[in-house]
Amino acid sequence: MKEYVEELQERRRRAECLGGQQKIDALHAQGKKTARERITLLVDEGSFLEFGKLNVSEIPGYEEKSSGDGVICGTARVDGRPVVVQAGDKTVFAGTEGAVHIRKTKAAHSYALKRGLPLVNLSEGGGLRMPDGMGSDGISDKLFPQEMLTHHREVPMVTAILGDSFGGPTWLAVSSDFVTQLDGTCMGVAGPRMLEIATGEKVTEEQLGGVKVHEEFTGQIDQSARSEEACIKQLKEFLSYLPSHGGEEPPFSLSSDSIDRPISEVLSIVPEKRNRAYNMIKVIKELVDDGEFFELKPVFGPALITVFSRIGGRSVGIIANQPMSYAGAAGVQECEKATDFICLCDSFHIPLIFLHDIPGFRVSSDAERGKIPTKIMMWNQALAQSTVPKLSVVIRKSVGAAYGNMCGPTMGADFVVAWPSAEINFTGPEVGINVVYGRELMKSENPKLERENLLEKWSFDSSPYKAAAKHLIDDVIDPAETRKFLARTLELACYKNGSKSERKLANWPTGF
Incomplete structure (x- = not known):
């Protein structure tokens, strides 16, 4: 038995060397971390339980240089909560996906769904491996996995793009609930070399799928960072607001910040003149517990703010207009951003709070070509089908159809109130x-x-008083009492079933 154990230990040791010390050193020389080092950054110390450690490529002759077949998978704990984690290994065939690689990641995804564990992807890789995928037999069992296509937001899935990622890592990212991308990396369907060979188009990786492209134009990432450590920290912070699976409520995180705390400072933040801009982020900081929040897609659709935060210890999603950008008027990007966020919050039982300061939609010929009527109605459809508690506060103005999109009366809110400064028309x-x-x-x-x-x-x-007089809105409130109002009405809205929704939006696509 001793000889058997010694052989096992030797095989494990070789597996932990990934693609070899020379390739590890090359990664470190570029300032990058290995897949195992990234997992160590993510998980609680000593909690990682690897499976598939002894995997190698099934292509004859590749066994000695394909430890793990380009991906490290296992279970672990993140801030005490169990998760499933998979990390692409750049040192083995550039992290490309062979048959064993795909088999292992499918098993990881299936187990996450089966046991209600969040799935964390630390992604880097070059897509399907040529030898494994070639021929009618090679490609026939390596198409999109059903686990990804029918994920149904049963568990949170989060992805960090930590190196150039094409094919599989990209499919995972755009199917995820949260994506962060490391500066200097590229995410796309295929890399610049493949693009040039296939189409003749010459572009750099940054032009093809760099952070700026996805932040400003595609909206396919939610945040970015300059270091791997910062990206992984963002994954952990995002997960802290969500439940581990769709069958439970988000965790509470109580603080000493009193729900009765007046927020008189907002009177000096929001200008009396309605055509003057102000930063809605400052209002949000006053409203939420300890001024802490986590923003998604800050660059994409900048006239709309979407953040996770807490009020009275309960996770909330806040959708707010940003007067600093386009006076808060929503365009195509803002509509997509709102729809995506509503689907996310409703799927994971996170109550929604709407803060209105919107003069309408940014209508133009360009907006029409961007299908803004469709985008506006998709936002409305998601809102109508959402069943989490919803609270709506008109801060300064809510005009036209946008009043409905921001969850005005008849749009399913538990309560709709306005500040005395509000303009509704x-x-x-x-x-x-x-x-x-x-x-x-x-x-x-x-x-x-x-x-x-x-x-x-x-x-x-x-003015809001005419609507309030006819009970078309629920009340006009003192701005300084907004935090207290939200905390108390949240408690009421969650009294019967907690914050649990019917998850009608869990099957909604993760992109539009």
């Missing part, structure tokens, strides 16, 4: 007056005075 007073009275004002002897009189009248019509 079919259109803004200035625009409405120009449309209705434009010709009369042109003929007026004193158009300035007449416009001011009309603005005063239309401003009164837009």
Whole structure:
């Protein structure tokens, strides 16, 4: 038995050397970490339990240089919670996917779903390996795995793109609930070399799928960072707001921040003049526990803010308009961002809070070509089907159809309230007056005075008191009491079933 154990230990030792010391040294020389080092950064000390450690490629002659077949998989704990983790190994065939590699990752994904464990992907790799995938037999059992296609948000799936990633790692990323990308890496369907051979197009990796491309244009990543440590920290922070699976509520994280704390500072943050911009992030900081929050897609669709935070210790998702960008008016990107966030929160039982300051949608010929009517209605459809508790506060203005998209009356909110400064109308007073009275004002002897009189009248019509008087909204509240209001109504909304939703949006695609 001693000889058998010694042989096992030797095989394990060789497996831990990945693709060999020379390739490990080359990675370190580039300032990069190995797959095993990345796992160590992620998981609680001593908690990693590897499976498939003795895997090698099934292609004859490759056994001695294919430890793990390009991926490390196992279970571990992250901040005390069990997870399944898989990390692409760049030192073995550039992290490409052979038959054993694919078999192992499918088993990891299946186990995560079976036992309700979050799936964490530390991704880097070059897609399907040529020898393994060639021929009608090679490709026929290596298409998209059903575990990924029918994931149904049963467990959170998060991905860090920590090196150039094509094919499989990209499919995983765009199917994930959260994606962070390391600066200087590329994520795409195929790399620049393949693109040049196939189409003749010459681009750099940064131009093809760098951080800027995905942050500003595709929205396929939620955050980015300059170091692997920072990317992995983002994964852990994101997971802290979510349950381990769709059958439980998110964890509580109580603080000493009183729910009765007045937030009088917001009076100096939000300007009295309605055409002056301010940073809605500052309002959010005042509202939430200890001023802490986690923002998703800060660059994509910048006129809309989506953050995770806590109020009274309970995880919440906040959708807020950002007057610092396009005066808070939503365009195509903002619509996609809102839909994606609503689906995420509803699937994992995270109550939604809407903070309105929106003058409408950014309509234009470009927006029409971007299918903005469809995007607006997708947002509305997701909102209508969501069943988590929803609270809605009109901070300064909510105009036209956008009032509905931000969960105004009749859109399923538990409560809709407004600050006394709120302006609610079919259109803004200035625009409405120009449309209705434009010709009369042109003929007026004193158009300035007449416009001011009309603005005063239309401003009164837009105030929240008329809607409150007819019980079309639930109340007009003191801005300083907004945190207290949200905390107490959250408790009411979660009294019967907690924050659990019916998960109607769990099957909604992770991209549009």
